[in-house]
Amino acid sequence: MLGAHDPISGKIDSAANLRNVRVTFGQGEASFTAVEDVSLKINQGELITLIGPSGCGKSTLLRIIAGLIPQSAGEIEILGGTAEDARKRRDIGFVFQDSTLLPWRSALENVALPLEVGPGKGKKSKKAMAEPKQLLEMVGLGGRENAMPRELSGGMRQRVAIARALVGSPRILLMDEPFGALDEITRDRLNEELLQIWRETGATIVFVTHTISEAAYLGQRVVVMAANPGRIIEVVDMKPFKQENKISRDDMLFNEGISHLRHLLSQGEGEGGV
Amino acid sequence: MSSSPIRDKAIGVLWPLLGGVSILALWYFVIIVFKVPDYIAPAPHEVLKVVIDQFDLLVANTIPTLQESVLGFLLGNGVAILIAIMFVHNMTVSRMYYPIAILANTIPIIAISPILVLIFGLGMAPKIVISAIICFFPTLVNMIRGFNSISHSELELMRILSANKREVFWKLRMQRSLPFLFSALRIASTTCVIGAIVGEWIGSNLGLGALIIQATFNYRSGLLYAAILGASLLAITLFAIVVLLEKKFLRWTH
Secondary structure (H helix, E strand, O other): OOOOEOOOOOOEOEEEEEEEEEEEEOOHHHOEEEEEEEEEEEEOOOEEEEEOOOOOOHHHHHHHHHOOOOOOEEEEEEOOEOHHHHHHOOOEEEEOOOOOOOOOOOHHHHHHHHHHOOOOOOOOOOOOOHHHHHHHHHOOOOOOOOOOHHHOOHHHHHHHHHHHHOOOOOOEEEEEOOOOOOOHHHHHHHHHHHHHHHHHHOOEEEEEEOOHHHHHHHOOEEEEEEOOOEEEEEEEEOHHHOOOOOOOOOOHHHHHHHHHHHHHHHHHHHHOOO | OOOOHHHHHHHHHHHHHHHHHHHHHHHHHHHHHOOOOOOOOOOHHHHHHHHHHOHHHHHHHHHHHHHHHHHHHHHHHHHHHHHHHHHHHOHHHHHHHHHHHHHHOOOOHHHHHHHHHHHHOOOOHHHHHHHHHHHHHHHHHHHHHHHOOOOHHHHHHHHHOOOOHHHHHHHHHHHHHHHHHHHHHHHHHHHHHHHHHHHHHHOOOOOHHHHHHHHHHOOOHHHHHHHHHHHHHHHHHHHHHHHHHHHHHOHHHO
16 A cells, blocks of 8 residues: 555545556557656645656556556555546546537536536536536636537637536546647636636646646646656756746746756657657 | 628529529420420420329329338338447447448349338338338448547546446437438438339339339320429428428537
8 A cells, every 4th residue: 555544634645646657558569658667646735737748648647647547557546545436526627638528518518517427426406507607607607608619719618628627626637738729828818717726626736738838837846757658757846936926927937947847858858769 | 792691592592493494494495396295205384284183193192102201211210220329339249240231231222122022012011111221221320430429538538527338328429429310311311212112113003103103104204203293392301301300409510
């Protein structure tokens, strides 16, 4: 057992704990190692970002935490148990790069989907719809409940997807390049709003991105990864690069942090065989 | 250039109307210039005369064809949908029988129609079965494609939500398959009429197919053309019903 349970308080200290995890797809000569020997402990309530070149296994890592991909080796503990159990309790929310809204459902109906499927589902009553409605308001889409996905912009669709992932108050929110397809202005605004949501919900957020500034801006810690095989190079604590209570993108200190990340990434690129 | 929606719509109707008139004119032209005798090809107004004079006869023969077409449509598409559901849920069954289904689709339906008449006799049954078989294959193939048209991330979303197989089917696959289903039903709405008429050709003394054969052998070309007109109207009506249902149940693709 990993030391997930604090024997004194009985509290779980980590949201996710990965030790020496390896994921290999396929068998024999055609096999491909997506991530190799990954150890990472994600604290409860932290906002951690994963960055690296394509093929570094950052999306795979997110799916391991969600329990969508089984590990080939190593140990994984999610909230002191398995990812499957956490999913069943609605303790894991997931936001995809493409919003994955069901086009035949309105914004509200999309957010309500988690109430209609799965083991913990309740009947879709007026009372049950209160939560989706509230969440839509929280992501700034109050009044757009009946809009169909095709009527919404890319940024709005992603907000709906975030609202859907927040149904059932998950303790872990996994986000796979959620703003990757958006323009920079929209992305900056959604970054701001995500920080707001993070403070309000107190959820642990694991955020995958391929944009250095986004990783630096959002993350309390940034996990820097490299490819061939996918692995963690370094976990950078961003606290020294951020002023307390407010982060400015133009800040000298913050730009130093970005430079540091960029340096690590180019180092990782040099190490890996192509 | 000014344009209003009403005017655009009027022009949209006007052009095909003009096209129709031009074809009628060509029809008259060919008949007059080449002196085509009545029993080979009637002039349009003679067809119209038959439609009015023999209206009761035409209706009496349209009703059985309508019944066969609709029942064949429902049977063929219903069975196709059920088998598609079975294929999607059972890989072994799918692997065993899907290639055979594809292969069977290449058999010309007219070639096996006599067999069906032998098996089901001379009543309505063989016509319904032939009509059903014609509808069956496009719908089966389309439904399977539709059920499998869900995206990888949609499936992952359902796994995140711990949805079971049944929920994935009803909340996702069924919805995704609807555009595919309706494009198959559009095809079936006209082919089911073909099936019924082919069935009537082989052994029947009632129905538009039977009327077509009788009129041909008796050189009653006016009646022949009127029967063909009836068959077209039948197919167009069924097609329109499918389109209306599609508009009602498939709002999100429009």
